[in-house]
Amino acid sequence: MAENSMMDKEKYLDEIEDSIRTIGVLTSGGDAPGMNAAIRAVVRRALSRGLKVRGIRRGYHGLLKEEIIDLSARDVSDTIQRGGTILQTARCKSMRTEEGQQKAAAICKKYGIDGLVVIGGDGSFAGAQKLANLGVNTIGVPGTIDLDIACTDYTIGFDTAVNTAMEAIDKVRDTSTSHERCSIIEVMGRDAGYLALWCGIANGAERILMPEEHDFDEQELIEDILENKKRGKKNYIIINAEGIGDSINMAKRIEEATGIETRATILGHMQRGGSPTCKDRVYASIMGAMSVDLLCQGKTNRVVGYKNGQYVDYDIEEALAMKKTISDYQYNIAKSLAI
Ligand code: ADP
Ligand code: F6P
Secondary structure, three states: OOOOOHHHOOOHHHOOOOOOOEEEEEEOOOOOOOHHHHHHHHHHHHHHOOOEEEEEOOHHHHHHOOOEEEOOOHHHOOOOOOOOOOOOOOOOHHHHOHHHHHHHHHHHHHOOOOEEEEEEOHHHHHHHHHHHHOOOEEEEEEEOOOOOOOOOOOOEOHHHHHHHHHHHHHHHHHHHHHOOOEEEEEEOOOOOOHHHHHHHHHOOOOEEEOHHHOOOOHHHHHHHHHHHHHOOOOOEEEEEEOOOOOHHHHHHHHHHHHOOOEEEEEOHHHHHOOOOOHHHHHHHHHHHHHHHHHHHOOOOOEEEEEEOOEEEEEEHHHHHHOOOOOOHHHHHHHHHHOO
16 A cells, blocks of 8 residues: 655654664766756765765666775766766676576675665566565665556656657657658657657647557558548647657658658657756655665565655555556647647
């Protein structure tokens, strides 16, 4: 069950478990704007509570290689506005094996890491859960541009990424209008369509293709493009989620079937970069600080989230079992606004 907002607890600052003296922090999986703000918050909240902080470079990969450094308040100066992650990030196959997990837990113990904050997505939380089972206190902080973590309405990085994509799509629209073209713009999101849905609405796209609606009918799309042309529309913007993909071939097929010049633009990793928005900085700061407070309370195997207007925390197993869907109602609205 979700715990009530930390903000509502008056006495949480008094409760420091004696067993917590050193906190480790790492970033894992794809980087996301705002990760630095989260790292900074972990470091400074922990130091302000009299704890020592160790930074682990390159996610679980760096943990297994013992790439561990001490972090001071000054080490995180001038980082809140920077994109990427100052600790670097990685994907690490060995962490998926029992041997790798045991080694990682032993290294945490060797370096006196009593509590570990893992900033990343669902995969990274699965790793944190394994470490918690091996006796390392762990807290997950949701950091991914995909917004695909079910236990939270907000993930660090989404706001910056969706604004970056929106601005890029506005630019593509200018040239699409000038040339009276159909433009397919592919956005990231792995298997989730949140970036596509939000851009689709914000950019006023004629069509949004997302994995959650995987059975879309390309023939019907082609007829709609032709119908729009007849009605005098000068261009047609399709936002295609990475989970559907195939944008370049789709553009060729559409051009062939409609006779309308069609181009595909794949936005790619530019969506993961750049200075975090205010929202990403603030949510990351609060969630990062909260993760330290939870460790100080002796909590472990939890993930921090923001749900129904409150900062909350969930058991990792429970969080990973949750399912997130895109509301049919929102998708229906997006469709009706594109007529
Ligand atoms: P994200 O955290 O953004 O979902 P990934 O799925 O790539 O990104 O996971 C990041 C890393 O977390 C992986 O490279 C791996 O080291 C670790 N990880 C993922 N799944 C598991 C798992 N089931 N058990 C242990 N570690 C895992
Ligand atoms: O999870 C973030 C994300 O950017 C996804 O949207 C995308 O599917 C994936 O990471 C790309 O990963 P990589 O950086 O390894 O190409």
